[in-house]
Amino acid sequence: xxxxxxxxxxxxxxxSGSEKKNLAHNDTDIDxxxxxxxxxxxxxxxxxxxxxxRQTCWGDGFDxxxxxxxxxxxxxxxxxxxxxxxxxxxxxxxxANTTLEVDDVMPCVRDGEHFQTMLNMRQAVKPIGESKSxxxxxxxxxxxLDMEKEVTIGRxxxxxxxxxxxxxxxxxxxxxxxxxxxxxxxIPVSKxxxxxxxxxxxxxxxPVGHPLPTPTGKLEFCSTNLSKYFPNDExxxxxxxxxxxxxxxxxxxxxxxxxxxxxxIITNHPRWRVHAQADDIPWTKEAMTGKIRGFDGxxxxxxxxxxxxxxxxxxxxxDIVKVFNERGIVLCGALVMERIMPGxxxxxxxxxxxxxxxxxLDRGGAINLIxxxxxxxxxxxxxxxxxxxxxxxxxxxxxxxxxxREYPEAWNREYDRASxxxxxxxxxxxx
Amino acid sequence: MGKKVFLVDTTICNGCYSCHIGCKDEHVANDWTPIxxxxxxxxxxxxxxxxxxxxxxxxxxxxxxxxxxxxCDNPTCAQACPTEGAIYKRDDGLVIIDPIKCTGCRKCMExxxxxxxxFNRDLNIAQKCTGCAHLLDAGWKETRCSDNCPTLxxxxxxxxxxxxxxxxxxxxxxxxxxxxKMKPRVYYKGLPKKFIAGTVFxxxxxxxxxxxxxxxxxxxxxxxxxxxDHFGDFWFENLPDGKFKLEIEADGKTKLFDNLDTAVAxxxxxxxxxx
Numbered sequence: 001x002x003x004x005x006x007x008x009x010x011x012x013x014x015x016s017g018s019e020k021k022n023l024a025h026n027d028t029d030i031d032x033x034x035x036x037x038x039x040x041x042x043x044x045x046x047x048x049x050x051x052x053x054r055q056t057c058w059g060d061g062f063d064x065x066x067x068x069x070x071x072x073x074x075x076x077x078x079x080x081x082x083x084x085x086x087x088x089x090x091x092x093x094x095x096a097n098t099t100l101e102v103d104d105v106m107p108c109v110r111d112g113e114h115f116q117t118m119l120n121m122r123q124a125v126k127p128i129g130e131s132k133s134x135x136x137x138x139x140x141x142x143x144x145l146d147m148e149k150e151v152t153i154g155r156x157x158x159x160x161x162x163x164x165x166x167x168x169x170x171x172x173x174x175x176x177x178x179x180x181x182x183x184x185x186x187i188p189v190s191k192x193x194x195x196x197x198x199x200x201x202x203x204x205x206x207p208v209g210h211p212l213p214t215p216t217g218k219l220e221f222c223s224t225n226l227s228k229y230f231p232n233d234e235x236x237x238x239x240x241x242x243x244x245x246x247x248x249x250x251x252x253x254x255x256x257x258x259x260x261x262x263x264x265i266i267t268n269h270p271r272w273r274v275h276a277q278a279d280d281i282p283w284t285k286e287a288m289t290g291k292i293r294g295f296d297g298x299x300x301x302x303x304x305x306x307x308x309x310x311x312x313x314x315x316x317x318x319d320i321v322k323v324f325n326e327r328g329i330v331l332c333g334a335l336v337m338e339r340i341m342p343g344x345x346x347x348x349x350x351x352x353x354x355x356x357x358x359x360x361l362d363r364g365g366a367i368n369l370i371x372x373x374x375x376x377x378x379x380x381x382x383x384x385x386x387x388x389x390x391x392x393x394x395x396x397x398x399x400x401x402x403x404x405r406e407y408p409e410a411w412n413r414e415y416d417r418a419s420x421x422x423x424x425x426x427x428x429x430x431x
Numbered sequence: 432m433g434k435k436v437f438l439v440d441t442t443i444c445n446g447c448y449s450c451h452i453g454c455k456d457e458h459v460a461n462d463w464t465p466i467x468x469x470x471x472x473x474x475x476x477x478x479x480x481x482x483x484x485x486x487x488x489x490x491x492x493x494x495x496x497x498x499x500x501x502x503c504d505n506p507t508c509a510q511a512c513p514t515e516g517a518i519y520k521r522d523d524g525l526v527i528i529d530p531i532k533c534t535g536c537r538k539c540m541e542x543x544x545x546x547x548x549x550f551n552r553d554l555n556i557a558q559k560c561t562g563c564a565h566l567l568d569a570g571w572k573e574t575r576c577s578d579n580c581p582t583l584x585x586x587x588x589x590x591x592x593x594x595x596x597x598x599x600x601x602x603x604x605x606x607x608x609x610x611x612k613m614k615p616r617v618y619y620k621g622l623p624k625k626f627i628a629g630t631v632f633x634x635x636x637x638x639x640x641x642x643x644x645x646x647x648x649x650x651x652x653x654x655x656x657x658x659x660d661h662f663g664d665f666w667f668e669n670l671p672d673g674k675f676k677l678e679i680e681a682d683g684k685t686k687l688f689d690n691l692d693t694a695v696a697x698x699x700x701x702x703x704x705x706x
Binding site for chain 1 (some may be wrong): 448451452455459472473474475480482484486487488489491495
């Protein structure tokens, strides 16, 4: 059995192809696999990333930002329709198309079984400027590496789209040619749908005759497979239970860390954005819980704080506050109110980064810059970033003035009073 | 053209801000002269959604109150305006600031007791909700805010319609003390009042007290009684501003709160030990 350390090192969760295969067959002692894992990982020389948004949406964003700037990573390539998020760390940004600029198909198969459709998304506008589709970007690079054939397999984009359509067996319902004419297809419901039993009804009537696809054939409150293959995983036990602390996480008020960082923060999915998207809409920023305009005119991400905690810290609504732990400082605008309980604070995730000091200080309110790095457990790659320990303090005039003086370029980035930070802040020529 | 009234039922408003967005979408960067010139991108709230947080943890309520021009039948803004015809009342009851005639003197802003007129620095004119008169003139039955409202919390209807009559019979005015003078055409239901709430528990048993009798006596002698629920909670809602006396009684034990004052804020008495 391997002794695991906190935080978990990079490369903990890598498996080779044969190991994956074994896992799928459920007949391998999992700890034997872990013994073979190289804990130091493999050095990365290059990163090729597509619409990167790791700092605002994943764990420990400051660390990701510093990691990608490591001199060990010699080259970073990004594809993105806009210069945003982590694109500023790329050596080259390839201008990629939006979905409006390409021919594609879009299945609506996620909205339940009752109504499944496929839409033909024809190109709505010609590609803007020199932008290319993601496929074209990849093929252009493949050409330079003399690997075009390996990438395209001699197929055109149209053939790929047709291949996806037929690969999903949709042509058996609506032939490809007919689909091209109609631009949509609807999967019809079963002819005898009225006679089909509802949901788990058959299992309910006869659990033995109609078992579920679980190892026991029953509804498992305690997972047979988790008990069998991960008997020692204290953080992801076979049945759900409260985990106060574990090897990957130490983020509760019972922790000794809470002496330094006494507030428990929750970082909900945002009400006024979709993750990091739509953070630049002027009208939603004007809602009470949208943004807080600081005395300096900057629109800060709101930090909800209870009047009791605020009073103890001399914080009033509208103050610029530091939300921080050992992973860094994120500046927010205080929103003092009773909609949050004492001892807890709340900052929605996904505000655009406006990093003043790399690895240390952000002004945009991107709270995921200081979320924990640890995964749900050493065996499960789930993020556990929604709540963790911080402290909140008023940013003093001396501090703000010091940052403004020491990092004038970052502090005075091009800014729109209505929509906020502008991409032009990172553009040197051709504004 | 029938006279229009706005009916605003805050009890079914969920605070989605679709009204706010719809208003901006209609008026920002769109020129509806002679009804209105474009609204600036930010800082103008011709349709404003007030959010008021009431009470204290854990007894907290959020009240959403849509606020826009009341289209008063006695518009003090028009009376204060020194320019002939710059603020006028239409036959359908809507009050319009003429964006051509307005000189930007801001006298209407001072005269409006509802604080719903905004100043456009770039155009040097006063601006406010037009009741989407340009849309009504084009045959629309709805304003953008009412059209956008998913819960039908905001309605614009003819004054003599059944819906209006029924609603108005049970409605109230925003700032009721000046309603007689202003004669606003916006009728509300469910404007936030005050509440007195708390949780009663028995410290000896470490349990909440269920079915405890709570009596609230207003300064005018008006008495209301309720029993604590299965969480030991009691809520007296829709109370006016004023002084109250509250008595709790259960199993022969009593507790008295004298001199509660709702004038300042809603009152959460917290966890109350009954000994």
